[in-house]
Amino acid sequence: MGHRPFARRVGRVIDVPDALAASQHRYNGAAGRAFVAALPRRAAHFLDRWELRADGPSMHGVTALVLPVRRADDTPAVLKLQFLDEESAGEPLALRTWAGGGAVRLLDHDRDTCTLLLERLDHTRMLAHLADTREAALVIARLLVRLTAVAAPEGVRRLGDVAADMLERVPGALRRIPDPSDRRLVEDCAAALREVVTEPGDRLLHWDLHYDNVLRGLHHDDEHDDNHAGHAGQTDHADDRAAGRAPWVAIDPKPLAGDPGFELCPALRNRFEPGEIRWRFDAMTDVMGLERARARAWTLGRVLQNTLWEIEDGRPLEPVQLEIARRLREVT
Numbered sequence: 001m002g003h004r005p006f007a008r009r010v011g012r013v014i015d016v017p018d019a020l021a022a023s024q025h026r027y028n029g030a031a032g033r034a035f036v037a038a039l040p041r042r043a044a045h046f047l048d049r050w051e052l053r054a055d056g057p058s059m060h061g062v063t064a065l066v067l068p069v070r071r072a073d074d075t076p077a078v079l080k081l082q083f084l085d086e087e088s089a090g091e092p093l094a095l096r097t098w099a100g101g102g103a104v105r106l107l108d109h110d111r112d113t114c115t116l117l118l119e120r121l122d123h124t125r126m127l128a129h130l131a132d133t134r135e136a137a138l139v140i141a142r143l144l145v146r147l148t149a150v151a152a153p154e155g156v157r158r159l160g161d162v163a164a165d166m167l168e169r170v171p172g173a174l175r176r177i178p179d180p181s182d183r184r185l186v187e188d189c190a191a192a193l194r195e196v197v198t199e200p201g202d203r204l205l206h207w208d209l210h211y212d213n214v215l216r217g218l219h220h221d222d223e224h225d226d227n228h229a230g231h232a233g234q235t236d237h238a239d240d241r242a243a244g245r246a247p248w249v250a251i252d253p254k255p256l257a258g259d260p261g262f263e264l265c266p267a268l269r270n271r272f273e274p275g276e277i278r279w280r281f282d283a284m285t286d287v288m289g290l291e292r293a294r295a296r297a298w299t300l301g302r303v304l305q306n307t308l309w310e311i312e313d314g315r316p317l318e319p320v321q322l323e324i325a326r327r328l329r330e331v332t
Contacts, residue, residue: 014043014067020060027063028083035083039065042081046115050108052079059123061252063088068120076120076218077107084114087254090156092116094255097153097204102146103250104215120218121249127214133271137280139248140209140267141287144260147250148288152204152257159258160200163193166305173311182317185325186307193301196294201259208254210266217247261290261298265306265324268299272320277327296331299324 016039024032047053047069055076056068064082071077082088092114095106100119108117130136170190177183206213256262264284268277285295303325310317 014040014054014065015058016040016065017058017060020062020065023062024083028085032083039081042113042115043067043079046079046081046110046117050079050117052077052117064252069117071107078118078120080116080118082114082116086157088114090255091253093153093155094204094206094253097150098147100245101150102143102246103206103253118251121215121251122218123215125216126212127248128211128271130211133273133276134279134283136211136271137267137276137283138287139214140211141284142246143214143248143250144206144209144263144284145288146246147206147209148203148260148263150204151202152255156204156255156257158200159205159256159262160197162256162258162305163197163200163301166190166301166308167193167197169308169312170304173308176311177317182322185322185329186304186317188329189300189304189307189325192297193304196259196261196297196301199259200257201262202257203260205256205258205260205263206250206253207256207263208252208266209250209263210270212270213252214248214250217245217249259294259298260288261285261295262302264295264299265302268324269306269320274323274327277324278331281328281331292331296328299328 016036021033021036024036026032028035043065051072052069054067055070059066059068063085064080067079067081069077069079092106092109092111095103095116095118099105104121105119106116107119109115127136127139130139167190170186174183174186177186264281267284268280281295281299284290285292288295303321306321307317310321
């Protein structure tokens, strides 16, 4: 939900960033262009339907437009207008299941469009901005403990199905890797995944918990988390403290039902430091209480997933992914 500059005005309700239009065209073709064209009308509809008023400049990621709003009672919130696909379809179900336990609160949603009304967090304070990268990795691990403690509800995509599909695509992908050492590395990732694919797990996974997808709560302060009396939403903040809610909150899940070991790779890949891969893996598996061999196998499976996308899109293999695989190959 980070700030992005926008280049042109569309309608009188919202600004549609050129970058969002370009990404929708790239990934979703004609359907993406139709989504972008409908955004002003869709925004106006939900502002009226949920009695919202705009409260600041729009923000966006790759697939969604996010509007800061205020509700009828003046509570700050955000309106998330997103492209409906298999990844986004499960988001409201996951957020409702977590009910604010480590993840952003869902206030309302529209089933047909997957438009979401969410609590507002502090988008200027991402975990990516935390200077101590080791502490940032531990924040991710502690959030994952809370998120994966919950069994996945019916209707969420299953990791077992995703993994089986990946393994079916491996032979064709291997033929497209010219470098023998890279090809062996991808084969090793596939072999590791085969060891665990028959026991895919049933926990509710976020799937995309990298450092930009963790924000500070709107009323949390680094030193004194409870010193903001008098702000709108103070009652919710008091409830957060009573419930032991952490100051860092996960956003933008692409939920799966599966093994928590599949969650580690984004924290290894983002804010990448080759010498920290093993430390982060060891620390996160320790905090989360994971069996190291299984976590290693599922992490290599996640590397395989990313690598398959690169091959199938005609892109060169990402060196970061290969380095993660090399360093984790020896983990026992």
